[in-house]
Each structure stands twice: as structure tokens, then as C-alpha cells.
Amino acid sequence: MSPPASDLLSVKTIPGAGRGIIANCEISKDTTVLNSEPPVAHVLFREYRKEVCAHCFLYDRGRTLRVKDHDTGKVFCSASCRQGWVDYTGEQGRSAWRDLYHLIHMKNKGGKGSSGISLTDHRPGIEEIDRRWEKAQRGADEYVRTRSDTSNALGDTGRKQAKGALASSIDPDILGYLLSGILHHDQQPDRWREAVMTLAMHDEPYSTTHDLEAHCNSFVQLCSIMPVSLLRSCTIEVCRALAAASSHNAFGIRSGGEDGEEYMGYGVYPSASYFNHSCHPNVAKQRVGNVWRFWVTEDVRQGDELCISYLGGDEKDLNVRQRRGHLQEVWGFVLHHPVFDLDASKAIADWQWSGPPVREAAMST
Ligand SMILES: [Zn+2]
Known part of the structure; x- marks a missing residue:
């Protein structure tokens, strides 16, 4: 609609x-x-990951919700919300969330935080954005080629390359936002095009080069871990559209509805x-x-x-x-x-x- x-x-x-x-x-x-x-793409910020139901966005301040999907790290307010999420997300989507969960977990064990934002950073223009995404495409092509040639599981080469992707810092919120949009695209590509590509888009949606870099890295990282069957939706076009659409169209997800106190995430x-x-x-x-x-x-x-x-x-x-x-x-x-x-x-x-x-x-x- x-x-x-x-x-x-x-x-x-x-x-x-x-x-x-x-x-x-x-x-x-x-x-x-x-x-x-429901949103075509959304993120619940990482600091709320244990307190907000991944399906209905219910927030229980300071309390870890009791129903957990251990494979993906998602929490739910009830068993029926968990089932609702599983049904909505599908087996393939769940597998992608599990891979992302492992990526974030591995990265955190490494003890490296994401790099800081430089005070002298600037808002990248369209040419800089195009150049950076072309570079990301070349990086992603490597993964896609290797992984499409082999099986669903990461082979030795794939594992090596996943390690490479891990070398750059990760941004769980951007990764989660992009993955939710990619899964939605994969389920209904025609409807997605109709719903998302007709929105008001921001040509230069990245507030800093750090932000642009984080989106590009997230895209390559997702290409390295995504189930092979989902790679058709893990594209630059989809990831760029998700960033461009979020600038003008995202609604904040707050704890109390419109004017609640906690700003827990956003969705399109x-x-x-x-x-x-x-x-x-x-x-x-x-x-x-x-x-x-x-x-x-x-x-x-x-x-x-x-x-x-x-x-x-x-x-x-x-x-x-x-x-x-x-x-x-x-x-x-x-x-x-x-x-x-x-x-x-x-x-x-x-x-x-x-x-x-x-x-x-x-x-x-
Ligand atoms: Zn719920």
C-alpha cells in the first residue's frame, strides 16, 4: 500500500x-x-537489543525480555511474538540474522570498537559517494563470485575473505538496518520497488565520510556472510536506496508511541x-x-x-x-x-x- x-x-x-x-x-x-x-526497513539500536521486542517493538525499561531466539540474539515480549517474527522473517532471513549475530559477536570478541568520527569530517558529495560505492562494489564482487561458485557454507577461501571483511570496523546499527531492508526486498522485490523507489530520496544522505564508509563496509560485510540465495538482494542499488530513503522518510521508534521518552530506533x-x-x-x-x-x-x-x-x-x-x-x-x-x-x-x-x-x-x- x-x-x-x-x-x-x-x-x-x-x-x-x-x-x-x-x-x-x-x-x-x-x-x-x-x-x-510494517516498516520496509528498520533498526532497533543496539543498546536496546535486550529490552525491545524484535517483533512488536514493545519496550520493557531496563529489563531483559524473557523470550529469546538464541541463534540470532533477538528478544521478544512473548512466545507468540517470537513465532510471528519467525514466520515473517522466514528461514532464509533467520539464517541471515544468525550470520550477522555471529559476525558482531566475533568482532566484539576482537575488542576493536568502531573508529571515531573525525571533527574535521565533511558531508560527502555525490561524486565522492559514487566513487566510494564503486570501490565497495569491487570488494563485494570478490565475495559474490567466490561464494556463488561454491556451496551455501563458507569454504576456506570464503572464510579467509570473511576475515578480511572483519578487519574493518563494523556498525551493528547500519548492518541491521540494511539487512532488514535487504530481506524485505528479497521477499517482495516488485512491491519494494513500488514502495521504496517512489519515495522522496536524498542524493547525499551520508552526514560524514565516516558514515558513508560505514555503509559501504556494511554492504561488503553483508555480502561476505549473507546466505548465497540472498545475494541477489544484497546489492548496491538496494543499500544506497535504503540510505537515501531513510533521510526523509524514517519515523522514530519510541518507547511510548509518538511522544515516548526513549528513542529506540527508526523505520521507513x-x-x-x-x-x-x-x-x-x-x-x-x-x-x-x-x-x-x-x-x-x-x-x-x-x-x-x-x-x-x-x-x-x-x-x-x-x-x-x-x-x-x-x-x-x-x-x-x-x-x-x-x-x-x-x-x-x-x-x-x-x-x-x-x-x-x-x-x-x-x-x-
Ligand atoms: Zn512483542
Whole structure:
């Protein structure tokens, strides 16, 4: 379901403001207008890996959840969530998560942390991004060729090469985000193309060269450990699209729904990405398990644009400067307009996407 369409709403081009969601008819207050699908790619940050259910994202503060999948390290709030995750992920996907779990485990045993972010680092431009990904492709080609020639298991050569991939630092959050997207792509490549490739994409989504490097390394590392049958979806096109889509389309996964305290991860929910931002939103959202529900908070007329606030409910009392800072931090854009409280369609025309992707906000908190 992307872009969203129903009796209640449809996606239209808003003059000067890209796409937006328009009410097809009068809608009365509190009516649910959209239930999103589960994310096409998401990550629960590593520091929450023992406290957040991998299936329904339930958070039990400070407590290790009791149901564990020992092969993959995933935890669940209940046996039924575990079963739900196993069914959704499939045997092949589970095997890939197991391989990633082992990679991270081995790497941690080595005692090498990921390298730090240099203060003099810069935001890489498109040419630098292309060059770096071409290099990653050459590295990945080696693995793909060797591994496709042999069996599913890593042969001696494959093992040697996996060691090579381990020599560079790993980023479990990026690896997990990419793997979730790759698995989704592999399950439904046509639907994935329709849902993800039509989203607003950021051409230069990496906030630093370190971030770009980490994505490229993660791609090569995944090529080195991924079950051979999944290599068709572990491609540069998919990995680059996942980064490009996350900048503008990711929703934070927080412990209490929209305005909960803990920022535990983020996900891309394509059908939900068509709502524009307004400082006077007429739509509210709440996370319900691994999906989002959207409902109108006032009576809406036919032809009205339906807008959400990209700010969480807890920021309502912030002043303009604080709000602007928060939008930049979390959503990676700056609102270049003298007056922040604008009609959404005008405001959106003035947005310039310029900041870091969502995950940067998580790293700094
Ligand atoms: Zn659960």
C-alpha cells in the first residue's frame, strides 16, 4: 500500500510542495484515516537489543525480555511474538540474522570498537559517494563470485575473505538496518520497488565520510556472510536506496508511541511518508506495535490537505528556535523561512534538506 489511497484520502501534487495527502470527502474528528504497513526497513539500536521486542517493538525499561531466539540474539515480549517474527522473517532471513549475530559477536570478541568520527569530517558529495560505492562494489564482487561458485557454507577461501571483511570496523546499527531492508526486498522485490523507489530520496544522505564508509563496509560485510540465495538482494542499488530513503522518510521508534521518552530506533513506513508537516496538524499519529495509526484531530473538509507534525507531542511547548533545532536534528532539514508557523504547503516549498539522517539524532542522545 504505497502511495496510500482509500475512500477517505488520496495522494496529490501540491503546487510548489511536492506530494501531499488530500481528503477525498468530509471526515469527522477522530476518524482513522490510515493504518500503515510494517516498516520496509528498520533498526532497533543496539543498546536496546535486550529490552525491545524484535517483533512488536514493545519496550520493557531496563529489563531483559524473557523470550529469546538464541541463534540470532533477538528478544521478544512473548512466545507468540517470537513465532510471528519467525514466520515473517522466514528461514532464509533467520539464517541471515544468525550470520550477522555471529559476525558482531566475533568482532566484539576482537575488542576493536568502531573508529571515531573525525571533527574535521565533511558531508560527502555525490561524486565522492559514487566513487566510494564503486570501490565497495569491487570488494563485494570478490565475495559474490567466490561464494556463488561454491556451496551455501563458507569454504576456506570464503572464510579467509570473511576475515578480511572483519578487519574493518563494523556498525551493528547500519548492518541491521540494511539487512532488514535487504530481506524485505528479497521477499517482495516488485512491491519494494513500488514502495521504496517512489519515495522522496536524498542524493547525499551520508552526514560524514565516516558514515558513508560505514555503509559501504556494511554492504561488503553483508555480502561476505549473507546466505548465497540472498545475494541477489544484497546489492548496491538496494543499500544506497535504503540510505537515501531513510533521510526523509524514517519515523522514530519510541518507547511510548509518538511522544515516548526513549528513542529506540527508526523505520521507513512508505505509505506514512506522504503526510506533509504542519505546525497546525490536523492528523495525529501513534505507533501501535510495528505499525502506525493516523487519525484526524478535527473535522476535515473535502480537499483539505492532511498534515502531521514531524515533531513529537512532547515538543509542543518548545519555542521557535528550539523547534527548528529539533526538526533539523531529527529530520535532517532546516526550515528557511522567517516565520516558522506557516501554512504547511507554503512551508514545505521552502524546506531545504540539509542535515544528517535520523540515526544521527540517536547517536547524539
Ligand atoms: Zn512483542
